[in-house]
Amino acid sequence: MLFDAEFWVAVAFVVFCGIVWRAGGFHQIVAGLDKRGDRVRKELDEARRLREEAAxxxxxxxxxxxEAERExxxxxxxxxxxxxxxxxxGHARLNEFVERRTRAAEAKIAQAEAQATAEVRAAAAEAAVRVSETILREKVSGEAAQDLIRRSLGEIRTRLRA
Incomplete structure (x- = not known):
């Protein structure tokens, strides 16, 4: 057993561990692991904070x-x-425009009808006066007849034009 390589490796490991312990190496290893643990904990806290901020x-x-969709x-x-x-x-304005135009057209038509009626009456009165004058001249003669014709024709014209 004293000549086995595994024995001497074990003895060397124990001696190495003693030297490291005496030099304070275990404390440095533990402190390094603690620093690394603190750094990992800080990174986890930072990641958690960033995650909450992102959320x-x-x-x-x-x-x-x-809100933009509602707006x-x-x-x-x-x-x-x-x-x-x-x-x-626009529809109301169009209807109003059409109604005004319709009323204006109806007014123009009524005016044209009244004017046409007046013209027809005047033409009829004129024709009636001429016919009456012709008939009276043929049947009545003399100065009294001429005076009667003038008065009658004047009255006929006045009545027919009214």
Whole structure:
């Protein structure tokens, strides 16, 4: 057993561990592991903080997106209402325009009818006066007849034009 290599490796390991212990190497190893553990803990805390911050930012963006969607929907609804109101107003104006034009056309037609009726009456009165004058001249003669014809024709013209 004294000549086995494993025995001497074990003895050398124990001596090495004693020297390292005497030199304070175990404390340095433990301190290094503690520092590494603290660094890993800080990185985990930082990662947790960043994750919470990212979640808050995500929630904020989702809230803003929802708000923007609501605003967009409100804008679309408002635009639709304005378009409908403008269309209704345009339709009302068009109806009013058509109604005014119709009334104006009816007034012009009534005026033309009245004028045509007056012209027909005047023409009829003139024709009646001429016919009456011709008939009276043929049947009545003399100065009294001429005076009677003038008065009668004047009255006929006045009555027919009225």
């Amino acid at each position: 808050a930012v995500l929630a904020d963006y989702q809230r803003r997106r929802a 967009a929907a409100a804008i679309v609804a408002s635009a639709r209402e304005e378009a409908e109101a403008a269309a209704a107003e």
